[in-house]
Amino acid sequence: MRLIQGKRACMMAICTASALFPYASATAQASPVVTIESGTLQGVADDGVLAFKGIPYAAPPVGQLRWQAPQPAPAWKGVRQADQYGHDCMQEPFPSDAAPLGTQPAEDCLVLNVWKPAHNVSGKLPVMVWIYGGGFVNGGSSPSVYDGSQFARQDVILVSFNYRVGRFGFFAHPALTKENPDGVLGNYGFMDQIAALQWVQRNIGAFGGDAENVTLFGESAGGFSVHTMLTSPLAKGLFHKAIIQSGGGRTSIGGGRYLQSPSASGLPSAEDVGLAFAAKNQISGTDEKALAALRALPAETVTDGLNMMTMNDPTYSGPFLDGKLVTAEPQDIYRAGEGMSVPLLVGATDMDIGFPPQVKNMQEALAPLGKPQYQQAVQAYNPDGKYSAQEVAQMLASDQMMVEPARFAARMATAQGQPVYAYRFAYVADSMKSEWQGAQHATEIPYVFNTVQARYADALTESDKAMSAQVQQYWVNFAKTGNPNAAGLPNWPVYDAKSDQILLFSANGAPQTAAVTDPWQTRLDLIENLFK
Numbered sequence: 183m184r185l186i187q188g189k190r191a192c193m194m195a196i197c198t199a200s201a202l203f204p205y206a207s208a209t210a211q212a213s214p215v216v217t218i219e220s221g222t223l224q225g226v227a228d229d230g231v232l233a234f235k236g237i238p239y240a241a242p243p244v245g246q247l248r249w250q251a252p253q254p255a256p257a258w259k260g261v262r263q264a265d266q267y268g269h270d271c272m273q274e275p276f277p278s279d280a281a282p283l284g285t286q287p288a289e290d291c292l293v294l295n296v297w298k299p300a301h302n303v304s305g306k307l308p309v310m311v312w313i314y315g316g317g318f319v320n321g322g323s324s325p326s327v328y329d330g331s332q333f334a335r336q337d338v339i340l341v342s343f344n345y346r347v348g349r350f351g352f353f354a355h356p357a358l359t360k361e362n363p364d365g366v367l368g369n370y371g372f373m374d375q376i377a378a379l380q381w382v383q384r385n386i387g388a389f390g391g392d393a394e395n396v397t398l399f400g401e402s403a404g405g406f407s408v409h410t411m412l413t414s415p416l417a418k419g420l421f422h423k424a425i426i427q428s429g430g431g432r433t434s435i436g437g438g439r440y441l442q443s444p445s446a447s448g449l450p451s452a453e454d455v456g457l458a459f460a461a462k463n464q465i466s467g468t469d470e471k472a473l474a475a476l477r478a479l480p481a482e483t484v485t486d487g488l489n490m491m492t493m494n495d496p497t498y499s500g501p502f503l504d505g506k507l508v509t510a511e512p513q514d515i516y517r518a519g520e521g522m523s524v525p526l527l528v529g530a531t532d533m534d535i536g537f538p539p540q541v542k543n544m545q546e547a548l549a550p551l552g553k554p555q556y557q558q559a560v561q562a563y564n565p566d567g568k569y570s571a572q573e574v575a576q577m578l579a580s581d582q583m584m585v586e587p588a589r590f591a592a593r594m595a596t597a598q599g600q601p602v603y604a605y606r607f608a609y610v611a612d613s614m615k616s617e618w619q620g621a622q623h624a625t626e627i628p629y630v631f632n633t634v635q636a637r638y639a640d641a642l643t644e645s646d647k648a649m650s651a652q653v654q655q656y657w658v659n660f661a662k663t664g665n666p667n668a669a670g671l672p673n674w675p676v677y678d679a680k681s682d683q684i685l686l687f688s689a690n691g692a693p694q695t696a697a698v699t700d701p702w703q704t705r706l707d708l709i710e711n712l713f714k
Contacts, residue, residue, distance in 0.1 A: 214300070218385040221258040226265045227300055231334045234389070235295045236268035239343060239381040240374065242290035248350070248477045249358055251366060252292060252377040268293030270322025271344050271351070272481045274489040280624060280637070281314075284324035289350065289481045294343035294378055295323055297330035298389050303337055306392035308661045311382060311421065312342040315402025315428075315624065318371060318435060318500055319348045319493045332632035336658045339391040341382055345374035345407075348488045352501050354441055355456035355476065356468035366506045368441060368452055368499075372410055373507065379411070379420035397423040397661040399527075401627055402535070405429015406501075409512040409591070413521040416507050423664055425527040425657065427630070428534050428584050428623055431591030432513040432713060439502035452499040459497035462486075513587075513713070516594035525664040526595045527657075529605035529684070530588045533620030536579025540572070547575040550582075551708050562705035578709075584623075585702070586709040593679045602677040603666055605685040606700075609649050613641035620689070629653040629687075645691040652692040656685075672696050 214225040214232040225234035240252035247253060269288035298307065310333060314321040323342040330340025345351060351371030359367055366373060383393050398421040400408045405426040411417040412424060439449045450458075460466070463483065465475045488498055501508065515521040541547045548559040563574050585606070592604040607626040610618050611634070618625075628637040632654040634646050656666040656674065666674050672695050674685045682703055688694045700706065 215261065216388050218388050219257075220255050222261045223264040224261045225296075228331070230300050231331045232298050232300050233295070233331070233334075234264040234297075236266055236293045237264055237296065238268075238292065239294050240292040240377050243292060243346060243350070243370070244289050246477065248289070249353055249355075249370060250362075251370070251373045255292075267295065267324040268344070270324050271346050272485055273316075273320050273322075273347050274485050274487050274492075275320060276489045276491050279320070279490075281321075281325035281327050281627070283322045284326065285322065287322070291322075291344045291346070292374060292377075293323075294341055294381065295330070296386075296389055297334040297340045298391070299334050299337055303390060306387070306395070307337055307339045307390050308395045308397065309339045309341060309382060309386055309391040309393070310397045310399060310657075310661050311379065312340065313345070313375060313398070313400030313404035313407045314342070315400065315404045316347060317490045317493055318352060318403045318406075319488050319498075320490050321347060321403065326636040327628045327631060327633045329631065329633055329636070332654060333658065336654070338658055338661055339386065339389055341378075341386070343374075343378040345371045345378070347371060349459065349484050349486075349498060350481075352452075352499055353456055353459075354452035354499060354502070355460065355473070356453050357470065357473035357476070358456075359442070359453065360468065361470075361473060366416070366504065368504050369501055369507050372407065372414070372501065375407055375411065376414070376417050376420065376507075379417065383420060394422065395661075396421040397425060399425035399427065399657070400429060401427035401624060402429065403435060406435050410434070410501070410508060412523070413510070413512050413515040414507050415509065418523075421524065423525045423527075423660065425660065426529075426588070426591065427626060428530045428588075429528075430512075430584060431516075431528070431587035431594075433511050433587075434501055434508070437500075438511060439499055441502060441504050452502040452504075455497060455499040462497055513590065513594075516591070516598075519598060522591075522595035522598040522600050525601045525660075526592065527603045527605070527660050527666065528588050528591050528595075529607060530580075530584040531621040531623055531626055532606055532608040533577075533618065533622055534580040534584040535623035536576060536581070536583045538572070538575035538579035541575045542571065544571045544574060547571040547578065550578065550712065555708055555711075558704070559708055562702075562708060577705075581702075581705060581709045582712070586706045586713075589682075589700070589706055590710070590713070592677045596677055596679060601664060603660065603674055603685065604677045604683075605674075605687060606702075607653075607687045608689045609687050609691060610689060611638055611641070611646050612643040613638055621687075626653065626687075630657055648692040649687070649695075652695060653687065 238255040269291045270283045271291035272289045333340040354368040408426045551559045592602045595602045628634045629650045632650045634650045660666040682700045
């Protein structure tokens with residue numbers, strides 16, 4: 183996601199420490215200062231919030247560290263200035279991104295940011311850790327809509343971080359397997375996420391945070407990542423509650439690709455995809471020489487125009503089943519009664535993302551549901567006949583990719599004895615009501631962060647502000663206690679599969695949000711039958 187032309191990262195061999203790390207002397211302004219395992223940080227105070235940005239949580243993944251698991255961040259002497267975002271990870275942004283990057287993408291990008299309240303607080307503060315979306319090919323922690331200040335003002339510590347995307351984050355090749363035959367391979371972006379969570383466990387206490395009360399949350403690819411963290415044996419115990427926003431819940435974005443063998447559906451292995459990328463760059467062989475040539479490729483060549491608009495490139499694998507970090511698809515782990523070990527808040531938008539084929543008529547639009555269900559499907563998706571065939575196809579694709587899988591995740595967590603709160607976000611900003619028939623994918627994010635001013639600027643209305651305050655309050659309450667409810671908010675009941683009640687963030691705005699039996703119950707039942 184993000185349109186800033188990527189430039190080649192500064193090569194480790196020719197960059198000085200002072201170029202990579204801006205430092206101040208130990209005699210610089212004394213406050214706000216925090217000392218962590220790597221050294222001392224000088225943050226910035228602004229309107230009741232202390233922010234520390236661009237903190238390295240791992241070594242720069244450049245040179246010989248390209249396509250390796252994240253290594254420990256180097257220590258520094260003196261006081262490091264933490265007043266600016268570090269580089270977002272190397273990528274090719276695209277023009278229509280609603281959360282444009284605020285930095286120049288680069289390969290040296292494994293940094294995180296922390297926001298905390300400036301006032302003294304008794305006791306340790308709850309922590310929320312954000313994972314951005316972007317299809318695993320775009321995204322970063324610098325967009326203004328991801329600013330954590332409003333969470334800090336409600337006595338929550340907000341942590342955001344960068345993880346490698348595209349071919350830097352998800353890449354396999356036989357030479358890499360030979361180099362590290364017993365290690366975790368390929369899904370470097372997920373390894374970065376685990377490393378960031380481990381950093382939080384070791385260091386968040388220095389900021390006043392409670393390492394035993396960490397809520398992991400993410401949207402789109404970030405939501406899919408939360409599912410990965412819930413189901414990976416390598417992430418166990420690193421967080422204590424989870425929020426999944428439009429993150430599926432059944433299958434991964436990678437579609438069940440394997441490290442070394444083709445999938446049952448015919449997907450080539452991740453290693454074969456890596457070989458295809460190498461061949462495109464006139465690199466042959468599977469030995470150390472081939473690997474050295476791959477690591478010597480300029481960052482722009484590795485990116486090769488890959489972004490959300492071009493991510494189906496046959497020389498890019500995306501996330502895959504590596505056997506150690508990613509061991510199975512989420513739905514298979516959940517059906518086995520595993521994975522859902524924490525309280526969960528989960529949902530999607532009412533016009534979420536999906537990728538339908540082009541259709542000519544309603545029969546084609548509803549064909550995936552089967553002929554015997556056709557009349558029932560028409561009643562579920564288009565009872566008044568007001569939608570075109572293509573619009574219905576889009577609704578069905580959205581339900582398959584995001585809406586029904588969110589319900590599935592809620593049911594699986596409930597079955598494992600976890601408290602679950604399910605929602606659907608239907609609110610549309612007043613300035614967009616003439617353009618959108620419902621809430622588009624990712625449009626809930628500025629409401630969750632209460633950064634609607636950054637998103638809508640002068641077009642922001644009082645209704646937009648009220649909805650934003652209400653949404654964030656639910657998220658904050660859940661992070662603090664595992665229950666989103668509090669006095670003054672419409673009641674959000676614990677999810678139960680029989681009653682199928684969700685909290686509907688109403689298109690009419692706050693405070694009319696209310697718990698209802700899911701009005702899409704019938705159409706989601708039809709989708710559920712497909713997965714069965």
